Amino acid sequence: MLLKINIPISEKLFLIDPTSSRLGKSILLSAIELIDEIGFEKFTFKKLGVIIDSPEASIYRYFKSKNQLLTYLISWYWGWMEYRLLFETANIESAEYRLQRAIALITTAGDEKIEMDGADISKLHTIVISESAKSFLTKDVDKANKEGAFYNYKQFVAMVASIIKEINPRYKYPNMLLSTIIEGAHLQVFFAEHLPMLTNKQASADYITEFYKDLAFKSIKNTI
Amino acid sequence: MLLKINIPISEKLFLIDPTSSRLGKSILLSAIELIDEIGFEKFTFKKLGVIIDSPEASIYRYFKSKNQLLTYLISWYWGWMEYRLLFETANIESAEYRLQRAIALITTAGDEKIEMDGADISKLHTIVISESAKSFLTKDVDKANKEGAFYNYKQFVAMVASIIKEINPRYKYPNMLLSTIIEGAHLQVFFAEHLPMLTNKQASADYITEFYKDLAFKSIKNTI
């Protein structure tokens, strides 16, 4: 996960680089498992310490708070998504088709059973769906932003936005459309499971993908 | 606020009805002020107690947790929005025009300086933008849902969805479109202030309204 492809993470998102030691790596891997299992609210360094058989103070040497650890994991996720996007859109001429691939990637990233160095990507995806809003909807958002917490997310949005600009250079809202699609797609997955009246679940597995593809292309094609 | 128009709140969202006593009402009013000021993470019953000059245990007699209090406030907000929607769409023949009004209501609800019995609605709107995702993105969402925590929100979505069904009875995604618009519009306000690279802020004040109106009508008109 953290070695084979090198995903850049801001140095301000950790105290000691967790990829640089055995303990650091087991913190990351077990944190994904535990947050996925019990949710970020109930997640504590003490509980994580029991699982990896280290005292909580050792974890504090790597991350100064559980919020910083969550931010690290989400930043890693978007770095990984950027990497996936490059692969998914490589060697494809048509900007339209590249955008379709990008939206499909956003809406189905959790479906695949991918493991990188023991980290379960689909569990990380679940964490991103349920917890990522909490990482930016805080009073500390400006400070976190300065520390590069959302760099990889913004980078991903910028990359897909540039595809939209290729399709329609006059379209004024590429970033707005994308953040709407990304956050919307994540919420629909959650709603389908827990609050079905807030979505319209369909028989076909890819209805979320189809909905947001349709939304994107209709919005882009005819300029407001 | 809590008397003049009677907004129905599930009985499971409080221990003692806060509208039934002086203390209860001051809990609600001061909670809006304090959560808006310091954010929900740093909000505690102890701090609220200092402001209203009552011990925290007295607040616990009304709400069993600070989460329950937040859920109450958000539920009240959506009850109020339902009331506003009825007013905004009353006596208007055209379903298209009613939908336009509904979207404008969603995207501009925080702009007006309305006070109801001392409660600042625009501060409540800010709270809904920053904190409402936290009220449902938890492991307890199913329990909260059973207790009617999201009843008013779902009701609001259902009401606007029925307008969409009037415009195009064959449209398959009215609820999905609406939750996308509502949560999206809230996020864009937040992004414009804190993470501008995730949106496309424009000179005109109503660009968010225009964007989502355009998105809605394009999506509804041509069925997928």
Next chain:
DNA sequence: TTAAATTCGATAGTATTACTATTATATTTG
């Protein structure tokens, strides 16, 4: 109208959480 029942708010707690200061133990380096 007065005793019983109930509501209400205050006091004084507890377990847990998030985090830190300090010390002990490896590991690396010159």
Next chain:
DNA sequence: CAAATATAATAGTAATACTATCGAATTTAA
């Protein structure tokens, strides 16, 4: 191999979220 450095463990603390209990005030019912 000794000094410097990195790493981890111990033992804390302040604050948080919440509870059990008690006395006073209010309401209800005979």
